[in-house]
Amino acid sequence: MPGTHVVDDIELIIEDIGGGGGNKPPAGDDDGGGGDGDPHKRRKPAPTSPRRYHTAVVLAMLSIVMFFMALAVTFLVRKMGGDWVPVRLPFMVWVNTIVLLASSGTLELARRKQAAADLKGFRRLWEVTTALGILFLIGQIVAWRELVAKGFYVSTNPASSFFYIFTAAHGVHLMGGVGALLYVLFRNFTNKPLTQSVAAEVTSHYWHFMDGLWLFLLALLYLGK
């Protein structure tokens, strides 16, 4: 590996330029997202600007909104097809909603602990959040089985098709969220460009967004059935 000090200096300057151009001062004590301004700490590889992860998650959410808008619009138009048979939502769906809302709550509590530097509390609550998230996904599968037991498969009628497709699409995106939760839990963040607090913050944005999205889909399916 070429000279470490050379690399450190360059990493420093990378940090200088991170965060979007303009007239930032050359000193490297700008955002470090979790790194402190202690000049002695600069000898470690400085974290890359965390702004890119925030920007990325915001833009990703925008894109996902467009995706689900297209799904929703198709649902609304298809309802006018003249062969619409309303399908009653399985009861499990409401249980799952409570579970998901609870996971958002524990997520916020976890982040409060992290801000208060209570890492043990943070980890515990984060694990609870992850468990609740996985529980939600399992619950969705249970809801599917409930529907199948009543004889509504994906191709039975349009209403059931949309139920399965909406929950599947949301579930796939939520699995990505669970992956992010696990990443925050199990990744070794020492000496890495991304700090745990930034990762946790970005994941929380995404998770709350998934929560809100689920509520929207539920409202659509329930009120529109």
Next chain:
Amino acid sequence: MNFRTKWDVLGAALDGTVASRVPNGPRKTSMPDYDNGGDTKAPHPGLRRLISRRLIFRTDHKAIGLRYLWLALFSVFLGMIMSLVMRIHLVWPGVHFPFPSGLDSSPDRYAALTLLHGSLMVLMVLTAAPQAGFGNYLLPIQIGARDMAFPTLNLLAFWVTVASLVGVTTAFFLAPQAGLTLWIASVALFCAAALANALNFSVTTIDLRAKGMTLPRLPISVWAWFINAILSLLIFSILLAACVYLLADRILGTHIFSVPALLSSAAFNSPAVALPGLWQRLFWFFAQAQVYVAILPCFGITTHLIATFSRKPVWAQRAVVLALCAVGLFGFCIWGQHTFASGLNPYSPLVFGLLASSLGLPASILLMSWFGTLWNGKVQLTTAMLFALGFVSLFLAGGLSGLFLARNDLTSTAVSDDFITGHFHLVMGVAATFAMLGALFFWFPKMFGRSLDERLGKIHFWITFVGVYCVFMPMHWLGLISHLHLSPEVMRTVATAATSAIRSLVTTATLVTIAAQGIFLVNFVRSLLKRSEAVEKNPWRATTLEWTLPSPPPIGNFVGAAPVVYRSAYEFGAIANRTEDFASQSLKPDTESPTEPGGGGPSLQPLPPQAGL
């Protein structure tokens, strides 16, 4: 750059770098070392290592950009062969080709040819090359960054695009229904990759700009890639959703886009008829915006080339940026132009026609800017400039026919499908291709350290330019003839004779033009393979940051400290303290030579206002 072994040639073609990587150059600590640690004297690895290290896992944005360009080159030739087969079949139906005739030659096959031609060209060429290809290569350098925001995501998106290409082409060889399902799945994959790319581009432009690279100082090419990325983020999701539904219909047996037959005993009133319109609306909401995704980077590249080769700043630069945004915005709003026949509200042509015609406004601003930049400029007619001017000509021609198509009342009574084909081929097919060729001739020295032959390039340009006009202009005539209000006897004899004559002209011109692309291929391959000449860093005397780097740029782009930007993107003309007629963006305002980036604090003196008109 010297080619010591044949693997050097392959390596250069793949990522433009051979022995030019800088020892002890900067690299992120977390990036695995794929380059022998920058040791240029190490014995060259064999084929296996070359493949894994340099072919599959290179996350360097330049390597990935070049791979996209290769993908696009392959696809464009494949697509051209498809179009040639279609044209020959139109005029000489009896001709048997050994290969396609072996496949079951039926109307399904012909339709599959059209689908393949269209998807290859629009997706793999027009979305891959200007945005993913040139954008990936040049965007980070032009904003002063070392790489894209998410290099691994970049790599992943490329390989998903390759998988998509494989799927799309394989679909042609399968039975019609299975092939169509594979095609839809491949397009869905392409959407996912395009979304990842768009995310990467947007985050990079927003967050990774170098110090001093404020938004007004961004080159127009970067603006175009950025606006394009935001637009792509929004629309590819929609196509993805539509493909998901369509795949559900085909694989899971749902009835999203159709009403099951057994329920059609119910009154078949208009809502049920509107269902095919459902797919149309979803598809066209994406597709109409997609054509602007295809052309926006070409606008940026053309503006960039015209300014550089007129030795003048971009005329009305801020208006140009706003015009680019407007094109993106309006492009969102005119999907209805394609769905008039499927039972829209009778007032909808008014709305969509108005919005579509409004596109003329940003297009005119762009045209005025190009002409304004050329006016009184010291125009240098290099091959790249010729292609840029060719773009202006073709875009103008194709755009004028677009004015007719924006008005539904004109379109439905006056023209037929051939007119539309002529229109979109002129703008998407040829104008965009000219922009890409111009970009290639312009940036080839930077990418490969040698230049393309100018004379061959100019011959190729002129033949292609005349050829494409001969191919696509007559299609407009065909469209107009078919709607002439003549008596039936006259229609049957005169119009048919005229039509077949025009068709033969088009096919002959197609043959000649495609053959002329051989000149380009010869030029391209010869230039890649010749012994390296020492091309100077900045042969075109351009201002943007990539021209301050060696050719090709090393991994990490900027050796040593990151660049600092002091000037706007198009400082041409008389500049204080300078003998040259241009000033590089990283040139400090009061020194003679380009600064080593990362010098002392920014001493930003107010620069003289751009010498505009």
